[in-house]
Amino acid sequence: MALLDVDDLRVTFRTPRGELQAVKGVSFQVEPGRCLGIVGESGSGKSQTMLGLLGLLPENGVVSGSALFEGQELIGMPRRTLDRLRGDRISLVFQDSITGLTPHMRIGDQLAEMLQVHRGLKRKDALDNARSMLDVVRISEPERRLRQYPHELSGGMRQRVMIAMALLCKPLLLIADEPTTALDVTVQATIIQQFAKLKQHAQTAIILITHDLGVVAGVCDEVAVMYSGRIVEHGPAADLFAAPAHPYTRGLLACTPRIDRPMDGPLPTIPGTPPPISQSFSGCAFAPRCAHADDACATTRPHVRRQGTLSAACLKVPL
Amino acid sequence: MSPSHSARRQALARFAANRAAMVGLVLLTVIVLLAVIVPMAWPYGLEDASLERALRPPSFADFHWFGTDANGRDLFVRVFYGARISLAIGLIATVIALFIGVAWGTTAGWFGGAVDMLMMRFVDILYAVPLLFLIIVLVTVLGNNIFLIFAAIGAVEWLTMSRIVRGQTIAIRNLEFMDGARAIALPTPRILTRYVVPNIIGPVVVYSTLLIPVNIIVESSLSFLGLGVQEPLTSWGLLINQGATMLDSASWMLVFPAVLLAITMLSFNAVGDGLRDALDPRGR
Amino acid sequence: MGGYILKRLSIGIPTLLIIVTASFFLMRAAPGGPFDAEVDLDPLVRANLEASYGLDQPIGTQYLRFLDGLTHFDFGPSTTYPDRSVGELIADGLPVTLKLGLTAMLLATIIGLLAGVIAARNRNGVLDGAIMMLASVGIAVPNFVVAPILTLLFGITLQLLPVAGWGDGSLRYWLLPVVALALPQIAAIARITRSSMLETLSADYVRTARAKGMPERRVLWRHVMRSAFLPVMSYLGPVAANVVTGSVIVEQIFSLPGIGRFFVQGAINRDYGLVMGIVILYATVLILLNLLVDIAYGWLDPRARVK
Numbered sequence: 001m002a003l004l005d006v007d008d009l010r011v012t013f014r015t016p017r018g019e020l021q022a023v024k025g026v027s028f029q030v031e032p033g034r035c036l037g038i039v040g041e042s043g044s045g046k047s048q049t050m051l052g053l054l055g056l057l058p059e060n061g062v063v064s065g066s067a068l069f070e071g072q073e074l075i076g077m078p079r080r081t082l083d084r085l086r087g088d089r090i091s092l093v094f095q096d097s098i099t100g101l102t103p104h105m106r107i108g109d110q111l112a113e114m115l116q117v118h119r120g121l122k123r124k125d126a127l128d129n130a131r132s133m134l135d136v137v138r139i140s141e142p143e144r145r146l147r148q149y150p151h152e153l154s155g156g157m158r159q160r161v162m163i164a165m166a167l168l169c170k171p172l173l174l175i176a177d178e179p180t181t182a183l184d185v186t187v188q189a190t191i192i193q194q195f196a197k198l199k200q201h202a203q204t205a206i207i208l209i210t211h212d213l214g215v216v217a218g219v220c221d222e223v224a225v226m227y228s229g230r231i232v233e234h235g236p237a238a239d240l241f242a243a244p245a246h247p248y249t250r251g252l253l254a255c256t257p258r259i260d261r262p263m264d265g266p267l268p269t270i271p272g273t274p275p276p277i278s279q280s281f282s283g284c285a286f287a288p289r290c291a292h293a294d295d296a297c298a299t300t301r302p303h304v305r306r307q308g309t310l311s312a313a314c315l316k317v318p319l
Numbered sequence: 320m321s322p323s324h325s326a327r328r329q330a331l332a333r334f335a336a337n338r339a340a341m342v343g344l345v346l347l348t349v350i351v352l353l354a355v356i357v358p359m360a361w362p363y364g365l366e367d368a369s370l371e372r373a374l375r376p377p378s379f380a381d382f383h384w385f386g387t388d389a390n391g392r393d394l395f396v397r398v399f400y401g402a403r404i405s406l407a408i409g410l411i412a413t414v415i416a417l418f419i420g421v422a423w424g425t426t427a428g429w430f431g432g433a434v435d436m437l438m439m440r441f442v443d444i445l446y447a448v449p450l451l452f453l454i455i456v457l458v459t460v461l462g463n464n465i466f467l468i469f470a471a472i473g474a475v476e477w478l479t480m481s482r483i484v485r486g487q488t489i490a491i492r493n494l495e496f497m498d499g500a501r502a503i504a505l506p507t508p509r510i511l512t513r514y515v516v517p518n519i520i521g522p523v524v525v526y527s528t529l530l531i532p533v534n535i536i537v538e539s540s541l542s543f544l545g546l547g548v549q550e551p552l553t554s555w556g557l558l559i560n561q562g563a564t565m566l567d568s569a570s571w572m573l574v575f576p577a578v579l580l581a582i583t584m585l586s587f588n589a590v591g592d593g594l595r596d597a598l599d600p601r602g603r
Numbered sequence: 604m605g606g607y608i609l610k611r612l613s614i615g616i617p618t619l620l621i622i623v624t625a626s627f628f629l630m631r632a633a634p635g636g637p638f639d640a641e642v643d644l645d646p647l648v649r650a651n652l653e654a655s656y657g658l659d660q661p662i663g664t665q666y667l668r669f670l671d672g673l674t675h676f677d678f679g680p681s682t683t684y685p686d687r688s689v690g691e692l693i694a695d696g697l698p699v700t701l702k703l704g705l706t707a708m709l710l711a712t713i714i715g716l717l718a719g720v721i722a723a724r725n726r727n728g729v730l731d732g733a734i735m736m737l738a739s740v741g742i743a744v745p746n747f748v749v750a751p752i753l754t755l756l757f758g759i760t761l762q763l764l765p766v767a768g769w770g771d772g773s774l775r776y777w778l779l780p781v782v783a784l785a786l787p788q789i790a791a792i793a794r795i796t797r798s799s800m801l802e803t804l805s806a807d808y809v810r811t812a813r814a815k816g817m818p819e820r821r822v823l824w825r826h827v828m829r830s831a832f833l834p835v836m837s838y839l840g841p842v843a844a845n846v847v848t849g850s851v852i853v854e855q856i857f858s859l860p861g862i863g864r865f866f867v868q869g870a871i872n873r874d875y876g877l878v879m880g881i882v883i884l885y886a887t888v889l890i891l892l893n894l895l896v897d898i899a900y901g902w903l904d905p906r907a908r909v910k
Contacts, residue, residue, distance in 0.1 A: 056810055059726070079819065087816030094814070099807040104829045104904060113825070114815050149905040165815065444618050447893070448886050449844045451851070459870045459878055460629060536745045540852055543747045544867050556747070563751040563856060566766075567759050577748040584743035 001071065002029035003205045004173055009065035009075075011045070011052040020277050022048040024229035025065070030173065033203040035195070037220035037237065039211065039252065041274050045229040046209045047095065050175050054092060055082055069173070088118040091166040093176040100162055101150040107161055108146030114168050133164040138190050156183050163191060170202060177209040192219050213256045217241055225249050228275055228285035235310035245305075245312035247319070248286050284314065292316045333597040340593020343586035350583060354402035363393035365400050366551060377571050386571040388561060397553055398576050404554040405580075408469055409535035413527055415473025416534075420480025421523060425511055427481070428488025439485065442478050450475045451540060458546050468547055472537050476530060483526055487519040521598040528591035532584045539580065555580045607908050611897045615890045622886045626879050627669055631662060678880030683865075683872045689880040696862035697884075699769060700854070703861060704846050706781045711788035711842060716835065718789065719796020726801065734793060741790025746849040750783035750856040767858040780857045784849045788842050795838050796831070803831040829903055836900050843892040847885055 011023035023045040030036050038046045052063035053074060067074040069090065074082070086092075094100045102110060111133065112126035121129070127146060134142035137160040150158055163179055176195070180188040196219050198204040208220055216223055216237065223240045225233040225248065233246040244250045251270040272289035275281070284290070287297040297315055305317045334340055358365065372391035377384055385394035427438040445453065457471040491497065491514070500510050539556030541547030543563075548554040555576045562573030650659070660668070672679060678689035722734040757779060758766035770776040803809065804827060812826040813819075851863035858864075862881055869877030901907045 054814060056814055058805065083816045083818050085816065086814055092814040094807065094811060100811045102808040102812065102826045102830075103906060105825065113817065113821075117815075117817060117821070151906050162811075165811075443614075444621050447618050447890055448622060448882065449848045449889070451848045452882055452885060455866070455870050456626065456629065456878060456882060459873055459875075532743070540745065540747060540848075543852065544855060544870075546867070546870055559747060559751070563747070563754075566751055566755050570755055573751050573755070577744075577752070580748065581740070581744045584745075585739060588739065588743060 002068075003032050003070065004030040004207075005066075005068040006049075006053065007066040007068075009049060009052060009063065009067060011048045011057065012062045012064075013058075014060045014062065017278075021280075022061075022229055022277050023052060026226070026229075026231050028224055028231065028234065030205045030207060032172065032205050033199050034222065035199055035206040035208060035220045037216035037223045038207060038209045038226060039213065039216060039223060040226035041211065043274055043277065044226040045277075046226050047177050049226075050092065050177060050207070050209065054086055054090065054175075055079075056092075084118075087114055087171075088169045089171055090173045090175065091169065091171040093162050093166045093174070093179045095178040095181070098155050098158060101158055103150055105149070106146065107148055107150065107153070111146070111161070111165055111168060114165065118169050130164070130168065133168050134161070136167070136194065137161075137164045138187065139164070156187060159183055160187070160191070163194075167194075167198070171204065173205045173207070174198065175207045175209070178211075179208070180215060181210075181212070188215075195219050213241075213253065225252070228281075229277065230285070230313065232286065232314070233310060233312040235308075239309045243308075243310075245307040245310045245317050245319070246314050247290050247292050247316065249312075251289075292319065330597045334593050337593040337596065339589040340597075343589030343593070346582055346586045347590065350402060350579070350586075351406065354399050354406060357399035358396055358403065361393070361396040361399075363396050365392070365396060365553070367392060376569075377575075385575040386569065388569070388572055389565060394558075394572065394575060397558060398555075398579060401553045401555045401558050401576060402579065402583075404465075404548055404552060405535050405538055405556070406583075408465075408472065408538040408548075408554070409531045411469045412472035412476060412534040412538070413530045415470065416475075416477040416480055416530060417523065417527055419474065420477035421484050421516070421519070423477065424481035424484025424486075425488050425515055425519070428485035429492060429507070429511060429515065431489070431492075435485070439482075442481055445475075445478055450478075451537060454537060454541065455544075455546060458541065465548060465552065468538065468541065472534050476534060476537070480523070480526055480530070483522050484519055487522055488515055491515050491518050525591060525595040525598060528587060528594055532587040532591075535580070535583065535587075607901050608898055611894055615894050619883075619887060619890055623670070623673065623883055624666075626882050627666055628662075631665070631875075673883070678883070679876040681869070681874055681877045683868055683874040683877055689876050692865050692877065693862055693880060693884055696860060696865055699859055700850055700861035700863060703777060703780055703784065703853070703859065704843075704850050706777070707784035707788070707846050707850075708839075708842060710781060711785040711792055711846070712835075712839065714785070715789045715792025716796050716832075718793035719835075720800060722793065722797040723800035723804070731797075735797070738790040738793045741786055742794070744787070745852075746783055746787060747852045747856065749786050750780070750853055753779050753783050754856075767856075769859050777859075780853045780859060783856070784846060784853050787849070788845060791845075792835060792838065792842065796835050799834040800827070800831045803827050806830070833900065833904055836896060836903060839896045840889075840893045843889055843896075847889060 006029070007027045009023060009026045010021065013020045013022060026045070026049055028036065038049070040046050048057070048061075051057050052061065053067050055063075055074070055077070057063060063075055065075060069085065072081075072085075074085075077085075101107070108127050108130055111130035112121075112123055115121040115126035115129055116123060119126075131142045131146060134145055139145055139157060139160055145153065145157070145161075150161075153161065159179070160183070163176075166174060166176070174195075180191050183191065192215060195206055195208070199206055199219075206219070208216065210216060220237045223233075223235065223237045224231045225240075225246065227248050233240065233244065233249045235245075240249065241253065244253055248270075251268075254268045255270065270289055275285055275288070281287075281301075283296075283298045283300050284293070284302045287293040290297065293316075300315060302313045302315045304311045304313050305315075307318045369391040372387050375381075375387040375391075377386040377394075385398055387393055388397070423438060423442075427435045453475045454471045457474065458468065461467045461471065497510075497514065500514055505513070535555070538547055538554060539559065542554045542556030543560045545560070548557050550557070558576035559573060559580065562569075562571075562576060565572050669679065676690050676694075678693065681687060681689045681692060684692060718734050718738070722731040725731045754766050757764045764775050764779055768776060809822060809826055812822045817826070850861060851866055853859070854861040854863035855867055862884065865877060866881045868874070869881065
């Protein structure tokens, strides 16, 4: 049994101008000790999927579908039960680390409270644990940091505090949303190494949300590509990078500079922009930007087709 | 850089869609119209007193819709005559505050540095004293005269306006197109009137709308304390004062001016909030 | 924190000195002395009167004397109450005014906060709508309308509480004045609390706290309340100013023997010494209160201390 089994997850926002579907039926599984990368441009619904999963949507957000964690249904789970999972067995690293820490609480207290609440530790023991976790994410002078407030730390340091916070309770599942974006390259590498270690030694399952394909290639076993609220391609990372099936994935890969290949000419880009989530399609959402699209793509919802180990939602596959 | 036509139309549409603001606008229009018409057209005049009619409760029969006061004067005409004075003081004092505040704020914001510091320090100090006290001090010193009351209220209520305007001015001064204006050596007063003032109009209009009710309350408070408008003139504050002393025998003397004052306050606040939301939809 | 307090003090003290100086010269430069009303005053009598109030001295001397007097609570004589000094009048009235004002502030803060939090927790619900509706009315209706209406209701119609006066200073005498004074402030504080709660509740760090599995109660108390209280905290300065202003009106309405009534009497009679003395006192009280607010703010918000 998969650790996390998500089936047909949908996220809808009620707005004054009607309902907006941000996530339009997403399914995936994650096994212990494996890492799933979720890739897509901003607005593709990748962050909303994770927030919906953990009951963290804003008030006007509604989530439907199913998400089983260790066989327990997360969708519609009462708050008290959910609180025992969140932060303890499932933890989350947010994208907005700069504003993600409570401004009026000391770093130490924000870390320690997790162990106090989930593990019933005394404050002093919890702080000791927190200090060693700061060491793990390579924060200098951890003793002093514990007594500092968020505004006294640099952006990169705050991001690492967030990561330390997520690792503190040794979660079974770690969901990290753009965890390394604010960090410089060397620290980024350390964090990614850390994730890889977690996966191997602690059998932690990881969902890594990012637009950085380099990071995905480094640590992920599987990749799901999202576009306009749907997963358009899904499969083992190595195969997907070697020979992507979906035209959108191809476009994304072509846009990424690679050091192992010579650069000839300017970096290609995908023409056009992703559609706003308010727009609904009867056919394929990527069709307006797709070089291979024909009339059928504009009118028929693409079903999933296999190409080797990959599955892609595209009428034209295999190309 | 002045807001484009369509932006203005959008703001107007947003305002029109705001129900509270529209109700407020209608109520204000009705009150202003009544304040203009009633004193001219009513069968009783402001000072028509007759003791045999004293303290009549409200009735439709003899046109004493709001009843009469202790001197037998008709309250309906007095309340709307008072509306004239209260609204006029509210408006004129706001205009005075507007001029001082905009001039002070743009100057401080534009020149910055020591000028800014001194000017805003002055504002900070005045802020430390409750404004009603400053006005009472001014009225004490200058004597009790309706025009001086306009001036005193206006001369004191510009502080917040100047802060708002200063902030806006600094923001505009730092915009890129201003470098262009300076590069072609436009004279400073010209830059201020051509570029800065048009760009601060939104917040200034909103704050002015919200300042009118504040000034009406200030005038009413003064008159209520016997430091503002004096007989034979009247204003809402004075009427409420007279009503408060007759509470046990003639509660209508309090109720009508008080309710009208409250409606006016609510309406101005609703219109002001509506304008703010319409002009700055992000601020919600 | 010590440096922060010193810095706040270094702003407050010069402000007070400037207010004292300005009000002194403004009053002295004012047209029409306190004895103008008595038209037929014999020149000799006038000169004697002025001498007895020290008005014949050079202005500089008068100013220095005045400053010296202030340091030991001597605000000079009052022309309205010739047998009492301004200091005595203030000493008489201050306890009443302070009791009234501080109780009203406390009441406004507690009830305003409660109402605001309840409204925010029931966002867009019936309770929220009712509270916000009452708050809009409360803000629009000034003290001098609230007070007579309360009197009419509880004093005259229901005959529950005395209509005016201080009596023996017991609760039944000051309950209505305090409520009349506090109501508009309750409304304002409730509105600020509600919007600041809602803003804080949607902050990223609150989402982080929830993602950490913190129970909602802990999220509210540890992560939300302190930040949400900050705008309310900084509004307490204006609340103090409004309460002080309102106390002048409320004391007048309920015939309470506080300094507000002396102030109005002084203003009507152009009693410079009395008006000036009371303005200086009010300004001192407000500057002190603002200082307290600033210190409390610094204590609540670690970011404010560095600025």
